[in-house]
Amino acid sequence: VPCVSGDLSKPTNVTFISINMKNILQWNPPEGLQGVEVSYTVQYFIYGQKKWLNKSECRNISRTYCDLSAETSDYEHQYYAKVKAMWGTNCSKWAETGRFYPFLETQIGPPEVALTTDEKSISIVLTAPKKWKKSPEESSISMQQIYSNLKYNVSIYNTRSNRTWSQCVTNHTLVFSWLEPATLYCVLVESFVPGPPRLTQPSERQCVSTLEDQTTALEVK
Amino acid sequence: GLKTLHLGSCVITTNLHGIRSGFSEIRDSVQAKDEIIDIRILRKTQSLQGTKPADRCCLLHHILRLYLDRVFKNYQPPDHHIFRKVSRLANSLLTIKKDLRLCHAHMSCPCGEEAAEKYSQILSHFEELPPQAAVVKALGELDILLQWLEEA
Numbered sequence: 001v002p003c004v005s006g007d008l009s010k011p012t013n014v015t016f017i018s019i020n021m022k023n024i025l026q027w028n029p030p031e032g033l034q035g036v037e038v039s040y041t042v043q044y045f046i047y048g049q050k051k052w053l054n055k056s057e058c059r060n061i062s063r064t065y066c067d068l069s070a071e072t073s074d075y076e077h078q079y080y081a082k083v084k085a086m087w088g089t090n091c092s093k094w095a096e097t098g099r100f101y102p103f104l105e106t107q108i109g110p111p112e113v114a115l116t117t118d119e120k121s122i123s124i125v126l127t128a129p130k131k132w133k134k135s136p137e138e139s140s141i142s143m144q145q146i147y148s149n150l151k152y153n154v155s156i157y158n159t160r161s162n163r164t165w166s167q168c169v170t171n172h173t174l175v176f177s178w179l180e181p182a183t184l185y186c187v188l189v190e191s192f193v194p195g196p197p198r199l200t201q202p203s204e205r206q207c208v209s210t211l212e213d214q215t216t217a218l219e220v221k
Numbered sequence: 222g223l224k225t226l227h228l229g230s231c232v233i234t235t236n237l238h239g240i241r242s243g244f245s246e247i248r249d250s251v252q253a254k255d256e257i258i259d260i261r262i263l264r265k266t267q268s269l270q271g272t273k274p275a276d277r278c279c280l281l282h283h284i285l286r287l288y289l290d291r292v293f294k295n296y297q298p299p300d301h302h303i304f305r306k307v308s309r310l311a312n313s314l315l316t317i318k319k320d321l322r323l324c325h326a327h328m329s330c331p332c333g334e335e336a337a338e339k340y341s342q343i344l345s346h347f348e349e350l351p352p353q354a355a356v357v358k359a360l361g362e363l364d365i366l367l368q369w370l371e372e373a
Binding site: 101 | 237238241242244245249252253255258259260261264265361364365368371
């Protein structure tokens, strides 16, 4: 049943949330209709092509987000998306995003961080985040393959002295030396790509203790 | 940091990060004025990185001349902030164009058939639009051009 367009106010804050090329369209319900049984329909558009396309899994949905990762997976293209609200026989006008350029806008997720320690040093091994993929069977693509200039901001915090060091690296292994034995250190790592500013997501903070200084341990015996 | 662009035998350096950061500050408001979303001027099939290296310098030289002579010159900025940002972008691209002219003077910027063909396609996409709409669209597509430079 066609709805009467424009009687309902539009969804608000329609925007793409993109992390490692997983591109989710999200929005807020129309003003004044929070908690009301509103449904939504989404369409998307490839900039430079000819028509708006439907996303069948996001037709008449009650949730306020829609995964458009597959539809926006050619990250060299630019996209638009729009959503409209429906309630009974009334529907809103479309609410549209700005131009979305996944290659420039996707957030680069944190790397995997592996720590090993000895008395006075901590070795850190980083594994670049993986790009979103359609299915588990698909082979993984590292974000490093897409952004050859991917870098990492590594911070290490001495919980005893409250001192923090940071280092910007491109390679995946680094060693922090001259540390204090038997001391708890916490490490935080953030991926970034030089260029226009992007939102970033730091890794979980990981804490590890350096080993006892073996020389003093022997003397004590 | 400076980025080195390898355009065949023409090699130049440019502050591409600075240019991209400058454009990212006005990108949303410039692109919001482009309502003709089913036409794209800089298309993948004419990309710099998809062009054979020897012709990249000439293709880029033509594109920059289009931007400097017909886009920046005719763009009507809505406010002073955007005017300043666009002027800085224009000056940055002018610097790159001057470097390409030096390559031309040293015979390292040849214009082959591929460059001529791709530039004429870009020009026809540009001229297909009403003049002011073409200017706004081309400016909004600077992120595509800058991406081409990043990948060149």
